Amino acid sequence: xxxxxxxxxxxxxxxxxxxxxxxxxxxxxxxxxxxxxxxxxxxxxxxxxxxxxxxxxxxxxxxxxxxxxxxxxxxxxxxxxxxxxxxxxxxxxxxxxxxxxxxxxxxxxxxxxxxxxxxxxxxxxxxxxxxxxxxxxxxxxxxxxxxxxxxxxxxxxxxxxxxxxxxxxxxxxxxxxxxxxxxxxxxxxxxx
Numbered sequence: 001x002x003x004x005x006x007x008x009x010x011x012x013x014x015x016x017x018x019x020x021x022x023x024x025x026x027x028x029x030x031x032x033x034x035x036x037x038x039x040x041x042x043x044x045x046x047x048x049x050x051x052x053x054x055x056x057x058x059x060x061x062x063x064x065x066x067x068x069x070x071x072x073x074x075x076x077x078x079x080x081x082x083x084x085x086x087x088x089x090x091x092x093x094x095x096x097x098x099x100x101x102x103x104x105x106x107x108x109x110x111x112x113x114x115x116x117x118x119x120x121x122x123x124x125x126x127x128x129x130x131x132x133x134x135x136x137x138x139x140x141x142x143x144x145x146x147x148x149x150x151x152x153x154x155x156x157x158x159x160x161x162x163x164x165x166x167x168x169x170x171x172x173x174x175x176x177x178x179x180x181x182x183x184x185x186x187x188x189x190x191x192x
Contacts, residue, residue: 062097062098062151062152062153062154062155062156063095063096063097063154063155063156064095064096064097064098064101064155064156065092065093065094065095065155065156065157065159066093066094066095066096066101066173066176067091067092067093067170068093068170068171068175068176068179071091071093071168071169071170071171072091074168075089075091075162075166075168075170076091078162078166078167078168079091079162079166082165082166082167083165083166084165087161087165088161089159089161089162089165089166089168090157090158090159090161090162091159091162091168091170092157092158092159092162092170093159093170093171093173093176094170094172094173095156095157096173100173101173101177102114104173104174104177105177105181108174108177108178108181109181109192110192111192120148120151120152123143123148124145124148126143127141127143127144127145127146127147127148128144128145130142130143130144131144131145
């Protein structure tokens with residue numbers, strides 16, 4: 001059985017009474033609860049997350065682990081085939097700061113690098129405003145105070161165990177962005 005972190009609490013997973021008859025896989029930057037009907041809806045979420053990251057560039061020195069979905073799928077398959085029962089595998093990718101991500105994006109797209117940043121306190125206040133507006137309009141806010149707290153956390157992880165035991169070989173962040181940025185542009189979600 002493959003266990004997704006969202007379906008079982010951490011306490012249940014780490015309980016000493018747990019018989020560990022499963023392979024545990026943690027993904028980074030993957031949201032298994034997000035289901036979309038169209039390519040447009042998928043691309044809209046990716047574009048919104050890129051816009052959110054751009055706004056939150058101010059705290060861009062903290063690292064985030066970026067994974068390509070194809071690498072995560074291959075990691076799941078490898079865990080099912082060769083993973084050891086009761087073990088955990090982090091199917092993460094390259095750890096990079098948001099500043100590094102924007103620098104790579106600027107290089108790929110031939111555009112300028114962001115030249116200013118906004119303090120998180122200002123973004124959090126803006127998030128509260130967007131939450132208030134969303135209650136009136138019924139539309140989800142792009143940023144909320146809760147999502148700002150995500151930026152304050154360090155999200156860098158190592159996939160060394162998965163590389164060693166599952167032969168997991170995630171692509172670089174640049175390789176993933178070279179693929180996703182033109183895709184978003186072709187859908188009209190971003191311009192450069």
